Amino acid sequence: MNSETLFENIKKKKSFLCIGLDTDINKIPQSLLANQDPIFEFNKQIIDATHDLCVAYKPNTAFYEQLGAKGWLSLEKTVDYIKTKHPDIFLIADAKRGDIGNTCNMYAKAFFENMKFDAITVAPYMGEDSVKPFLTYKDKWVILLALTSNNSAKDFQFDNTETNLYEKVISKSKSWGTKDNLMYVVGATKAEMLEYIRKIIPDNFLLVPGIGAQGGSLSDVAKYGMNNKCGLLVNSSRSIIYADNTSDFATHSRKKVAELKTEMEKLLAEHIK
DSSP states (O other), X not given: OOXXXXXXXXXXXXXXXXXXXXXXXXXXXXXXXXXXXXXXXHHHHHHHHHGGGOSEEEEBTHHHHTTXXXXXXXXXXXXXXXXXXXXXXXXXXXXXXXXXXXXXXXXHIIIIIISOOSEEEEOOXXXXXXXXXXXXXXXXXXXXXXXXXXXXXXXXXXXXXXXXXXXXXXXXXXXXXXXXXXEEEEOGGGGGGHHHHHHHOSSSXXXXXXXXXXXXXXXHHHHHHOBTTBOEEEEEOHHXXXXXXXXXXXXXXXXXXXXXXXXXXXXXXXXXO
């Protein structure tokens, strides 16, 4: 999937929402625990209830890895379900991988060949040769960590020098790929900085976490970060998937997603002519 296809899907659905499938066995409704695979059943019901209102899903692999082999099986089943039932969905592995080249070759095979993800989040600390293996795959994406939404981002990303570390990461890496295979993580809680970041990378898509439970403003993200091809995937996780903990959880999740989609539709109409 290239950037034009992604934008066409955004226009069709009038949404630039990415739903984070950060599925915690301790937070899903008790009624699901009797299922053979409660994690997959939870994900399936969320997907069935929301797929027409979003353009992407983003499973965070930590929530599956912590369960060992059965967690990986739940993740693989979730990926297969999305790819079979909703092939237009952009599917992100929130894995934050980053290692020397031959190791990243193996990570790329795992997520792009074995599990058929469209994109993977990657940590840039080890430089270009740790990122390039992911970029060799046709129609696959690297989503590079740039400016994150957590409180401790200031420990390194803002280093009080003439050029902050996050600026160096974006400026240095933008030539490694193209607008069709390189995306950046920029937290919604840093929305005012999107305007400056857009001067460095005007055309790349941005994955923006921090809406919802972390308190980021969707309107500010659009104001400062949207370009003429939208250029945004805004992620929300906990506030959607845990909107309710009864057996009717999926209905409540859809209601929450519908509210976000309505706001996104208005923002797209305002910013894209």
